[in-house]
Amino acid sequence: MHSIRWVWGYIRKYRVGLFFGLAMALFVSVLNMVNPYISGMIIDKVIYDNQTELLWPLLGIMVGVTFSKTVIRYSYQLIFERISQSTIFKIRGKLYDRLHQLDFHFYDRTKTGDIMARMTGDMEAVRHFTAWVIYMIFENATILLFALGLMFYIHPPLALAMLAVTPIIGFLAFRLTYSVRPTFSAIRGQFARLNSVVQENISGNRVVKAFAKEDYEIEKFSVENAAFKEKNLNSARIWERYLPVLDSLAGVLTIIMILVGGIMVINGSLTVGQLVTFNSLIWALTNPMRMAGWLINDVQRFIASAEQVEELLNTEPEIVNPPEVVKVKELKGFVDFNDVSFRYGDELVLKDISFNVLPGQTVGIIGPTGSGKSTLINLLSRFYDSDSGEVRVDKTNVKDWNLYKLRENMATVMQDIFLFSDTIEGNIAYGNPHATLEAVQEAAKRAEAHEFISKLPEGYDTIIGERGVGLSGGQRQRIALARAFLKDSSIIILDDTTSSVDMETELKIQNTLKANFKDKTCFIIAHRISSVKEADLILVMQDGMIIEHGKHDELINKKGYYYNVLQNQYGNFDEQHQGKEVII
């Protein structure tokens, strides 16, 4: 009932259409009684009583009823289809909005395949319910009621005899509903897992091939596929137990009718015409019974799917806008971390981080892998919130900023570069869609990307594959860099952005940064000393703590971790590798 109430929240808007649709369905159910009744009249009045003048008018009514039924049924099917499409359009839109509101916490723990299953299979089950199941339930219920009413009107004793098996059918239908419901939840859960395997395999097909793990992946898929088949079969087994019984009971009705009705005709308590009417109405009892099974199936499927869709819609992001936001158009670029600590679950990833940055300064962050560098800048963009301490931008806690304004004022190039399957121009202009081609080209020049883009046959119009397939790692990084440069934000964050770029190009990019982004606050996370040595402040991180900080020369004089890294990258290796740089 809860799922019905939930979907009603969306359908309510179309209640006038729904009312007319159901009214038409009701009318068709009434019309369905007319032809069986007239068939009986033709037998009794035209054939037995020889009132031949009634034949043509009665036949005319039958033709008219048949035609009207078809037209009206078509009309309300269209109404329900429109209602369902509008409903689904609304829900799908809300789901998509919600997916954009949800934060990193949600995406950390949710599989893409599961989200896709909700957006496709579950939405289809909801659509099917609103487009078909609602009116089919109504149509079948009213036909059954009218048929029983007409039967009782014509001949109550025979109608009672026909009703004999009805309680059994009701009981069986209830049992079926009860036992089949968990199987639908299991099926849709397994469908989501199957989706996840397929989605991961498509995204990771290069890794699969590189490790020649096709057989392993096929086997992994087979296991999930077999489980999906098994769960469907489990459900079907329950069906198979009940459906033949429901079907047989429907057949029993015909036998009861012929047997009891025949005896009554012989006794003279029932006319042949009345028997013919009963016979013509038998489908109106058996059909709803047969359909009951399928409709229960569809309703269960709907409930299982609606629960999943609703759950996603009701998932609240942990990172939300504050009720009162600071209203500033542009950030200046002050950044302060005051005793900031952060955990992923139980793992303490950042411990008592404190540092201050002025607008226009560049901060280099260096440290071993997993030391918390990316996490630190994730707190700056409020992808996550700190557990204790304060992250301040322009002297205001990031939690008091309008979330979207804050991020709009930051240009972040993430470590895991993502390019959309769009043109190169479209990808660079992603953060600034109204930028002219000249502006896009200027940003690409600053990111040292213009030269290689111009050499592509279609230049900036080249469509790049999903995630930037078709470009080298360094080219992808430079396009992402151009995207950030074009955004012209107060704070620029580059997370390991030039790791795949050669040293010479990296130097050019650094000079560009220095010359063109003097007034911007810039964070550069890197593994190479060369990437950070010009910074105004270098933070050296280890195990979630800042173990050293200062300028390049100061850190060298400290002869600590930074100095050792420098030695590893330039020192001893210099002699052995003729100055070739090594990435730590």
Ligand SMILES: Nc1ncnc2c1ncn2[C@@H]1O[C@H](COP(=O)(O)OP(=O)(O)OP(=O)(O)O)[C@@H](O)[C@H]1O
């Ligand atoms: N989404 C996440 N959920 C749980 N733990 C995470 C998540 N992201 C990172 N971690 C953990 O947090 C710690 C710090 O990770 P982080 O990515 O900040 O390190 P990093 O210094 O940027 O490393 P790298 O140089 O390899 O990019 C690691 O132990 C990592 O396993």
